Amino acid sequence: MGIPVRWRKAVSKYGWRWLLSALVTAVGVLYALNIWHSDAVVRLDNLLAGERMKLEAPVLDPRIVIVDIDGKALTEFGRFPWSRNVQAQLIRQLTEHYRVKAVGYDISFPEPDTSSGYGVLAKLAAQELRDVPLLQDKLNSLRSALDYDGLFASALRGQPVILGFNLSPDQVKGVLPPPLFSEADLNGRELLAYNAAGYEANVPVLQQAAAGAGSFSVVTDLDGVVRNAYLIQQVGEHYYPSLAVATSMLYLDALAVKPLLTESVDQLSQSQLDSGGYDALTILLRERKQRLIPVGEAMSTVVQFRGRGGPAGGAFRYVSAADVLTGRAPQQLLQGTLVLIGTTAPGLVDLRATPVNPEYPGVEIHANIIKSILDQRFKSRPYTAFVQEAGVILLLGLGLGLVLPLLSPLRSIVLGVSVIAASIGFNLYLYHVHDLMFNSAMLILVLFAVFVLNVAWGYFFEVRKGQALVSRFGEYVAPELVAEMAEDPEQYNMDGESRELTVMFVDVRGFTTISEGLTPKQLREYINLYLTAMSEDIRDSHRGTLDKYIGDAVMAFWGAPVAFADHASRGVATALLMQASAARLNQDFLARGWPALKIGIGVNSGLMHVGDMGSSIRRAYTVMGDAVNLASRLEGITKVYGVGIAVGAATRAAAPEFAYRELDLVRVKGKHEPVAIFEPLGLLADQTAQQQAELALWQQALAELRAQRWEAAHAALLKLPETTALYQLYRQRIAYYQSHPPAADWDGVTTFETK
Missing domain, CATH: 3.30.70.1230 (Nucleotide cyclase, GGDEF domain)
Known part of the structure; x- marks a missing residue:
């Protein structure tokens, strides 16, 4: 039984368009399955992901407040870094006066504070001024007041404060807090996390007084943009929390954080397994409660950026550190909240490039992660996403390529635009409603390419109209204007x-x-x-x-x-x-x-x-x-x-x-x-000032001439360059008018009788 005649005619008429559509779709499928790679498509996916994130309107979270070391604070309390006695005052205000529930420092203190000058005084007392009898006694009485690290440690002791530290590949400064767990606690299981060779942590006296510490290191992609952050980092054989995890634990009064592997199916739902990849974290709370955190590669999470960042971003309330230190901030804004201390002041190098803002406050990155932990809502990419994306590209690409040649031009345009719009809309629905992230750049590119291929006749028609426009206007206007006109010839x-x-x-x-x-x-x-x-x-x-x-x-x-x-x-x-x-x-x-x-x-x-x-x-x-x-x-x-x-x-x-x-x-x-x-x-x-002065003098000469004050006009002209033809002309005119005064109704106008 042979192929029906109508199908043979269809293949003859539309075969090349179907073939091209199939080839375009195949390229998209190969990309989705990671068989073929394109940096350009990756950049486009990143761009679309950033725009998708911007569409989600921020809602102010009253639980999280950022105490900002901003320009106002620097003006009132001096340049940064502040002395530790100022930091001590800030902590006492937050914990004793405002009674906040937890504080996280997006700042580290890796070196002792010698700004009080005590060391210099002690050296003088031991050497040049050792014969002054009262100096040593006075110095001993001032020792505690001038020990700024001691003052800061005293303010930290017994308070819910988490310090920050930074991971480093080539240095070791300060001391780390007690780890969450070590390799020995994993019972031989492998947990892949970012492993740092060094760190820049806090001086011992401060770290021992604080409730803990967390790393504020984030993941910077090759294009310099922060999209992910590590929740757990490894140093040697030990694992340490990020600043967001450590501060959240303190706020939630958590007992511990433990990793969960995918084999622990009884502890995780399938959706959590899918969205979390191979591993997840659980924050253990009291009364046998827990909070699950899905994680991706190297124990990282995708940061859900809310708003455009900064005090006007709308997602988190910012309070100037100056208002906290002076007690001007309202009590109700801070009481019982989780506070992050950071800076948005220009020049303090804590502004990061993010998908929503090229100058996003680094401290707010941690605030976004904390909010996700508290809300138990994470934007995550399913482990099987690449297979699902390939299937959608195959289905829609082939389907659109098959149907478009059979439709009229108008219906082809309506269908093509509708399918592309629907795919974008469904992607947004999954992201905003179900917190699932799927790449959409290749799908859009495939659908658009198939659409363009199948309405090419219209495109070529417009090209012919554009060529006609070029032939008509090409001799008159610049080539770039002709190209601009050719894009929309109907307007010209x-x-x-x-x-x-x-x-x-x-x-x-x-x-x-x-x-x-x-x-x-x-x-x-x-x-x-x-x-x-x-x-x-x-x-x-x-x-x-x-x-x-x-x-x-x-x-x-x-x-x-x-x-x-x-x-x-x-x-x-x-x-x-x-x-x-x-x-x-x-x-x-x-x-x-x-x-x-x-x-x-x-x-x-x-x-x-x-x-x-x-x-x-x-x-x-x-x-x-x-x-x-x-x-x-x-x-x-x-x-x-x-x-x-x-x-x-x-x-x-x-x-x-x-x-x-x-x-x-x-x-x-x-x-x-x-x-x-x-x-x-x-x-x-x-x-220049000289040119402006010359113009003013010339305007004065004109005004005097039109008022028929010939002497004053001549005097002004004498101050102007003699070689300028215009000034020479007017000197001649004035000389003529002085000997041949104009009529009484002279209006100062020069009449030209010839062209």
């Missing part, structure tokens, strides 16, 4: 519209004389080098639209076809850049024996009509309107005032980050209303 067309834009006209000064002094070949190279440099400044440096060349003149505009809110700023910046480019070209031209190059630029902003304009024979994408005409007039006016650039008042107002020198009030041909024109000098922030 050549239809006429009115829009606020900035337009520029550029012209070479004395081009007729230049052309007469060069051979045709030299003139072609001269103009080509000039136009190329100007066009690059317009298109490539500031993403302008190159309108046209008019002989040696250039016309350009900003704000269309791609809209820019800062079109005026781009136009002014381009004009300044073009003058700099012209100066560089001029040096080259003079070195070749060619005529000097000088250009004039007119820039104006305003409402213009932009679009595809012309005749049935030839058309162009260009701008028209009064604002365009004014820019053309401004280019010509630059010659009168001896400046390289002239801009209109609208451009000046729209680009306030530049410094401008007002040139005049002018009435150009074809317009009755006068307009103010300006010369841009550069960025306002770059102007």
Whole structure:
């Protein structure tokens, strides 16, 4: 019995799409089963896991309070590290005044505190000042008050305080607390935990006085981000708790912590075994109660970061250590709580990169673990997760790849987007409701790839539209703008519209004389080098639209076809850049024996009509309107005032980050209303005090002139550089007005009768 005809037709029509979908799915399955690896997918999984964690809104836990050695505390009690007498005062406040239930220090004290100066005094009493009879007696009476370690130990003794220590590969400082258990207690069983060669712990007098100690070491991944933390660490033959475990034990009044191996099925539910991997911990409480902690590789746990961290993070209450030391903190905020002492002050190196915040307080990492222990809720990855992930990729990848070719384009898009959204939603459901962590990056990539493969015709259709757009706009705008437009060609067309834009006209000064002094070949190279440099400044440096060349003149505009809110700023910046480019070209031209190059630029902003304009024979994408005409007039006016650039008042107002020198009030041909024109000098922030003073003096001269106070105006101009063409022009004007006073109705406007 042969294959039905309709199936043969389907294979012929859709076979290649089914095959490609199957290949993509196979790659995903191989990755999920750890047969093939990709660092890029791992990074994407980490990124998605961080975003997933951010979606869980933090809920303030009143049981855990962070006493923060913050900037306020440093201001009131001096720089860190504080003397141990201050730490003693802090502990007495917390335990005796505020009556907290447990304290965990995210700080270690590996060296004795000699800041009291007692050692120096004792040395003086034994040597240089040994003949002073009362000094030794006085020193003995002060000994206890100046023994800061003793004061701190006295405050710790008998109080529920856990000190912190750090694991180290190359040093041994201080003493460790009594271990939780040792290798001998495991009866020959192997417990894989992080094994440190050394440690930086606390001085004996403090450790012996404290209720215990815990390691505040965390796991930093290769990308520098903290995602996991060890709950148990090994030093030599002994196992020690983390700061979070030790402080939780104290808060819960626990008797001991013991490891449970997977073989102890009678003590763990299957879900706990699945989520915990090979091992788990149990915190033994009184009255035969216990709390189970699922753990992963090397007795670690995934940190569930709540909120974005810090006092404004919303998960834990922060209280400044200054307010605790002075008693300003309200009693009800701290009484009966578990307190962690740490720091968020900049420069104290306890901010860690985490999936939710690149500067996350290290002390809050321990707070998050403690909350998980108290709530008995841990985010954990099932031991069989890789098999489940591979099965889901296989099912959804093949299913989507099989169905999509049979659907219309619209239904294909709806189904593809729905399946991807549903897979993401189910992953979030498992994470937030059941605390189960599954990787989702490869599943999303497979589904997306299958979806794209099966709607490729639409993609290629858009590419063809984009290519048509490139051919239409490629000569006008920069390549990166064309690429941006090609991504969404529906938004762009050549239809006429009115829009606020900035337009520029550029012209070479004395081009007729230049052309007469060069051979045709030299003139072609001269103009080509000039136009190329100007066009690059317009298109490539500031993403302008190159309108046209008019002989040696250039016309350009900003704000269309791609809209820019800062079109005026781009136009002014381009004009300044073009003058700099012209100066560089001029040096080259003079070195070749060619005529000097000088250009004039007119820039104006305003409402213009932009679009595809012309005749049935030839058309162009260009701008028209009064604002365009004014820019053309401004280019010509630059010659009168001896400046390289002239801009209109609208451009000046729209680009306030530049410094401008007002040139005049002018009435150009074809317009009755006068307009103010300006010369841009550069960025306002770059102007020196001398330049600013010159501008102020120039503005004063203009004001005096317009008030017809000729002597005062002339006096101001005499203080300005004599070589500046603009100032020379105004000196001549003043001399003329002094001998030929203007009419009584003179408004200070210069009228131009020619273009």
